[in-house]
Amino acid sequence: MKLISIGFGSYISPARLIAAVSPDSNPIKRVVAQAKEDGKLVDATYGRKTETVLIMDSGAVILCPLTPDEVSARAAGEREADHGR
Numbered sequence: 001m002k003l004i005s006i007g008f009g010s011y012i013s014p015a016r017l018i019a020a021v022s023p024d025s026n027p028i029k030r031v032v033a034q035a036k037e038d039g040k041l042v043d044a045t046y047g048r049k050t051e052t053v054l055i056m057d058s059g060a061v062i063l064c065p066l067t068p069d070e071v072s073a074r075a076a077g078e079r080e081a082d083h084g085r
Contacts, residue, residue: 004074006064010044012054014075019055020068028053035061 003011021028032053035041042062052071054062
């Protein structure tokens with residue numbers, strides 16, 4: 001299983017990632033609040049500003065300190081590496 005770094009020693013599986021979105025919109029703020037209520041919120045920011053909200057296929061919501069572009073580039077790099085084998 002391939003993993004990508006989302007900062008500060010935290011990793012996710014790019015195959016399980018559904019969306020990497022900005023945390024600024026009200027609908028995403030509601031998704032984060034609901035995940036917190038449901039016990040499915042993971043804060044991987046280590047006290048830094050949340051730059052990206054990661055939506056996983058398991059229903060988990062992960063707060064990430066990397067920008068959506070950085071997460072996308074890392075996930076794309078892993079997927080391209082998988083196809084090269």
